[in-house]
Amino acid sequence: MSETNTRLLVVDDEPIVGKRLKQVFDKIGFAIETYTDSAAALAAMAEKPFDIVVTDLKMEGIDGIEVLKRVRAMNPETRVIIITGYASPDTAELAEQEGVFAFLAKPFRLDELKQVIYRAIESGRAKA
Amino acid sequence: MALRDFLKGFSAQRWFTPKSCRPLPLVFSQFREVLKANNQALEIIADMGEKLSGEYLFDLRYVEATVEEMIAAMRRAIAAINILTQDQCAVLHEVFTPMEARVRAILNKRDDRDGLPLLWLNEIEDRHWPLVGGKAAHLSELLHNPQVRVPEGFVITASLFHEILDLNGIRPEFDRFEQLLSEHPPDEAMLEALRCLLQEKVLRAEPPPGFFATLTEALQRLAAGNPASLFLAVRSSAQEEDMDFSFAGQFHSVLQVPPRAEAVYQAYLQVAASLFGAKAILYRRQVFPEGSPMSIAACCQRMIPAQASGIIYSVDPMEPGSRSMVVVGALGQGQAVVEGQVPTDFFRLSKDEETRILERVIAAKHEALMPADGDDGGLAMQKVPADKIDAPCLGERTLLELAGAAIHLETFFKRPQDIEWTMGQDGTLYILQSRPLLITESAREKPLLSEKLEGYELVAADVGRVAQQGIGAGPAFWVETLADLKDFPQGAVLISHRDSSQYVQVMHRAAAIVTEVGSPTSHMATLCRELRVPCLVGVSDILAKVANGEEITVDAEDRRIYRGRVVELLTYQATTSMDLHMAPEFRMLRRILRNVSRLNLVDPLMQEFRPEGCKTFHDVLRFIHETAVLHLVELGRDDRCLPGGLARRLDLPIQAGILAIDIGGGIAPDAPRDQIPFSAIRSIPFRAILQGMLFPGAWHQETMPVSFRDMMHSMMTTPQDTLSGQYTGHNIAIISETYVNLCFRFGYHFNIIDAFCHDVERDNHIYFRFLGGATDIAKRSRRATLIATILEAFDFSVKTRGDLVIARTGNLVQSEMERTLDILGRLIGFTRQLDVQMTDDQAVARYAEAFLMGDYGVVAEKR
Numbered sequence: 006m007s008e009t010n011t012r013l014l015v016v017d018d019e020p021i022v023g024k025r026l027k028q029v030f031d032k033i034g035f036a037i038e039t040y041t042d043s044a045a046a047l048a049a050m051a052e053k054p055f056d057i058v059v060t061d062l063k064m065e066g067i068d069g070i071e072v073l074k075r076v077r078a079m080n081p082e083t084r085v086i087i088i089t090g091y092a093s094p095d096t097a098e099l100a101e102q103e104g105v106f107a108f109l110a111k112p113f114r115l116d117e118l119k120q121v122i123y124r125a126i127e128s129g130r131a132k133a
Numbered sequence: 134m135a136l137r138d139f140l141k142g143f144s145a146q147r148w149f150t151p152k153s154c155r156p157l158p159l160v161f162s163q164f165r166e167v168l169k170a171n172n173q174a175l176e177i178i179a180d181m182g183e184k185l186s187g188e189y190l191f192d193l194r195y196v197e198a199t200v201e202e203m204i205a206a207m208r209r210a211i212a213a214i215n216i217l218t219q220d221q222c223a224v225l226h227e228v229f230t231p232m233e234a235r236v237r238a239i240l241n242k243r244d245d246r247d248g249l250p251l252l253w254l255n256e257i258e259d260r261h262w263p264l265v266g267g268k269a270a271h272l273s274e275l276l277h278n279p280q281v282r283v284p285e286g287f288v289i290t291a292s293l294f295h296e297i298l299d300l301n302g303i304r305p306e307f308d309r310f311e312q313l314l315s316e317h318p319p320d321e322a323m324l325e326a327l328r329c330l331l332q333e334k335v336l337r338a339e340p341p342p343g344f345f346a347t348l349t350e351a352l353q354r355l356a357a358g359n360p361a362s363l364f365l366a367v368r369s370s371a372q373e374e375d376m377d378f379s380f381a382g383q384f385h386s387v388l389q390v391p392p393r394a395e396a397v398y399q400a401y402l403q404v405a406a407s408l409f410g411a412k413a414i415l416y417r418r419q420v421f422p423e424g425s426p427m428s429i430a431a432c433c434q435r436m437i438p439a440q441a442s443g444i445i446y447s448v449d450p451m452e453p454g455s456r457s458m459v460v461v462g463a464l465g466q467g468q469a470v471v472e473g474q475v476p477t478d479f480f481r482l483s484k485d486e487e488t489r490i491l492e493r494v495i496a497a498k499h500e501a502l503m504p505a506d507g508d509d510g511g512l513a514m515q516k517v518p519a520d521k522i523d524a525p526c527l528g529e530r531t532l533l534e535l536a537g538a539a540i541h542l543e544t545f546f547k548r549p550q551d552i553e554w555t556m557g558q559d560g561t562l563y564i565l566q567s568r569p570l571l572i573t574e575s576a577r578e579k580p581l582l583s584e585k586l587e588g589y590e591l592v593a594a595d596v597g598r599v600a601q602q603g604i605g606a607g608p609a610f611w612v613e614t615l616a617d618l619k620d621f622p623q624g625a626v627l628i629s630h631r632d633s634s635q636y637v638q639v640m641h642r643a644a645a646i647v648t649e650v651g652s653p654t655s656h657m658a659t660l661c662r663e664l665r666v667p668c669l670v671g672v673s674d675i676l677a678k679v680a681n682g683e684e685i686t687v688d689a690e691d692r693r694i695y696r697g698r699v700v701e702l703l704t705y706q707a708t709t710s711m712d713l714h715m716a717p718e719f720r721m722l723r724r725i726l727r728n729v730s731r732l733n734l735v736d737p738l739m740q741e742f743r744p745e746g747c748k749t750f751h752d753v754l755r756f757i758h759e760t761a762v763l764h765l766v767e768l769g770r771d772d773r774c775l776p777g778g779l780a781r782r783l784d785l786p787i788q789a790g791i792l793a794i795d796i797g798g799g800i801a802p803d804a805p806r807d808q809i810p811f812s813a814i815r816s817i818p819f820r821a822i823l824q825g826m827l828f829p830g831a832w833h834q835e836t837m838p839v840s841f842r843d844m845m846h847s848m849m850t851t852p853q854d855t856l857s858g859q860y861t862g863h864n865i866a867i868i869s870e871t872y873v874n875l876c877f878r879f880g881y882h883f884n885i886i887d888a889f890c891h892d893v894e895r896d897n898h899i900y901f902r903f904l905g906g907a908t909d910i911a912k913r914s915r916r917a918t919l920i921a922t923i924l925e926a927f928d929f930s931v932k933t934r935g936d937l938v939i940a941r942t943g944n945l946v947q948s949e950m951e952r953t954l955d956i957l958g959r960l961i962g963f964t965r966q967l968d969v970q971m972t973d974d975q976a977v978a979r980y981a982e983a984f985l986m987g988d989y990g991v992v993a994e995k996r
Contacts, residue, residue, distance in 0.1 A: 019192055020422075020423075021190070021192070021717075021718060021719075022190055025190060026190075029690070031582075032582055032583065032690070032691070032705065033583055033691060034582070034583035034584070088190070090192055090194050090195065111190060111191060111192060111195065112184060112189045112190055112191030112192075112195050113189065113190060114188050114189055115188055115189065115190065116188065116599075116692075118190075
């Protein structure tokens with residue numbers, strides 16, 4: 006289960022999310038970067054591509070849907086996972102249209118996110 | 134007190150018989166309503182508890198929304214029990230109101246404001262934590278730990294701090310200051326000006342009227358008639374200090390304070406004002422960038438006239454992976470050590486099975502911090518006598534004792550500890566403080582962790598569910614029966630088939646817990662979270678894979694179990710996982726759950742088992758559940774309430790003489806009106822009991838020879854309860870598809886089983902009561918002991934008083950329930966007349982063994 010080469014970016018304005026995910030994914034060997042500011046996250050993504058992006062939906066400034074759009078425009082290979090406390094059917098549909106890989110409602114088990122991320126890696130490999 | 138009186142009191146005062154007889158199906162449907170409402174509340178509580186395991190990501194909005202749902206569910210449960218009992222539990226509304234208010238105060242971050250201004254350290258309970266601050270809460274925990282000694286004292290609470298703010302007109306500035314700290318970026322000039330102003334105003338603040346008198350009284354109590362030797366250490370205890378953050382050295386301490394109210398109050402003000410110290414505010418802004426409510430309490434403890442003092446780290450922070458700990462110490466008071474004013478002795482000790490001293494570096498100690506001369510207190514540097522300068526500050530024996538305490542505290546708090554100690558003039562060791570040891574991670578090594586782990590043998594991977602996150606290593610210790618717990622070694626990993634809340638007895642000693650069945654919402658899981666014991670449940674076949682005594686490492690984060698001691702994981706654990714508990718959402722949820730999920734009302738036979746004894750939401754729900762069950766039990770006992778026409782005889786191969794009253798779905802619709810065969814019984818719990826009774830050999834038809842003496846005895850003394858049962862002449866089962874209330878009146882004894890059983894495990898319960906017999910009390914008590922022994926082996930919680938046995942179990946999956954009820958059925962048959970044979974105490978062990986081995990024939994053989 007070594008994921009040493011997988012590049013993962015997390016953006017959420019609640020610091021706990023990034024801190025926690027960094028702990029979890031560092032431990033199992035991902036290369037992970039975390040941001041609380043979506044503009045800074047996008048800047049990092051512009052510099053180098055990420056395999057997987059996990060983004061919060063509601064954020065000040067650039068929100069999750071906008072992050073999704075820009076990531077997909079920059080690099081269609083990147084899988085985007087949206088995590089949110091308020092998942093209305095409308096936003097879910099919008100995200101689907103924009104090519105979101107998965108939608109996860111907070112609170113969720115870290116293991117659920119891990120499984121989603123493994124699936125995203127698999128789907129990336131299948132396409133390659 | 135005669136047993137009869139006891140029972141009368143028990144049923145009359147606590148478990149009232151119903152006044153009027155309502156139709157049974159109606160009562161039963163009201164009972165179901167209680168269960169349903171209770172369950173919704175319990176589910177929400179369990180759900181919140183599970184979030185604390187570390188396995189989840191959640192935010193404050195989740196906490197707020199869930200608390201509202203939980204309060205609404207509690208109100209519904211209280212309403213439902215009052216419908217069932219016809220308002221006999223009305224007082225629960227009054228009991229619950231202040232609990233609700235406390236939880237709302239936590240949500241509004243105001244839970245440190247209401248309470249007594251002064252609390253004794255040994256009287257502090259969980260609910261006081263916000264009032265007394267982290268350090269005092271921690272100390273009170275240590276005070277209750279018999280393995281360490283802590284100087285006695287009291288706490289001037291945060292409630293007094295708030296009272297002083299209001300009384301002295303400081304509140305507006307304080308509120309403005311808190312507000313500024315949460316702004317990004319704040320007005321720095323304003324912040325600094327307010328900080329200085331607050332510090333100054335607090336230092337000059339007047340005490341509330343009457344507080345000096347309270348303080349004087351406390352000091353007299355502490356002096357206990359010997360004021361000359363009493364001096365105090367007044368130390369800060371801020372909200373989060375020690376619990377999650379060290380705040381090490383951020384606040385003021387005043388030592389060697391004379392035992393006069395004014396002096397202690399002045400010392401307290403200095404401590405309180407240090408909340409606004411420049412350094413402390415800077416630190417606060419770093420750890421709480423989003424702002425946090427501020428308040429401070431002060432811990433006032435007896436000063437120990439110290440021979441030597443210092444620090445012990447339970448893990449060497451320079452080499453967290455090694456099995457060694459370090460001690461530094463100097464002569465006199467420890468203040469000089471923590472502030473680096475004097476050279477210190479250094480010791481390194483091994484942490485292997487037998488502690489050894491590995492290294493000793495003795496400093497030349499020319500000076501020591503000692504009490505100043507005179508009555509005004511204070512400390513001063515003094516010259517050390519020549520013969521002590523180069524001698525070690527601690528002898529070998531004390532050093533080893535200290536190491537033992539450190540190992541104990543590390544296991545107790547489940548992480549490496551930074552411990553302040555002092556040794557009195559008589560050589561007694563005291564613990565002044567124990568807090569999590571912060572180890573800075575070596576960034577170089579971390580990314581390699583997953584690769585390093587590949588070298589270890591995995592016993593299990595991706596297995597079970599996480600009940601509490603964390604990493605623990607130690608020798609595996611199999612727990613097969615609860616009796617095994619008494620041999621549980623310090624630092625072992627508990628391995629068992631089932632989970633049990635009884636494991637709480639050893640949680641302080643356990644490095645981790647792994648069970649083959651169980652759920653992350655069980656009582657045990659909740660306790661693991663409270664005590665932060667890493668715990669995996671549902672790890673199938675672990676007993677087959679791990680030998681008793683074999684060293685293993687449990688990673689209850691990635692759900693892996695390794696053979697051997699995985700040093701890299703333990704190092705990782707020591708250097709991280711602090712973050713999680715720092716998060717404001719975790720802190721708030723923890724505080725809420727402290728008022729919600731703890732269960733204090735465990736034993737219905739205890740005096741506290743009344744509405745007024747409820748301290749938490751869980752207690753209220755427990756009380757409601759127990760009351761509802763007992764309401765049904767009593768109803769089944771009351772012949773006046775049994776509609777005779779409804780009772781139908783059973784046609785069984787054994788002569789049990791049972792009448793069944795079906796209140797819904799308990800008997801097949803096409804069954805005959807009378808003489809119902811076993812095959813027509815649809816009630817899940819009743820069927821399981823009957824199955825046990827019908828088990829080959831379990832039911833004994835023979836009449837036991839009862840001696841004349843036994844017979845006379847029973848006629849003279851058998852409680853009313855039993856006699857009335859005998860004359861009724863029937864055994865009655867009130868049943869539905871999921872419920873049974875069975876009253877057996879066999880010969881001279883009386884047996885009740887009340888059970889609810891379906892596919893929602895939380896609803897399921899078994900209540901068992903057994904009483905009486907025809908023989909003398911010694912024989913009857915032996916039978917009671919026999920029944921208790923057998924039931925305990927099947928994980929019932931059991932109480933016996935003389936020949937009365939009350940046993941309960943529950944929260945089991947349906948298949949386990951059916952199995953247990955089947956066993957009860959066999960037990961009824963097995964012990965029916967056994968009291969006659971209980972001629973000596975050895976008989977108890979002999980028959981218990983036989984029953985557990987399935988040798989039911991032993992009863993007949995004996996004759």
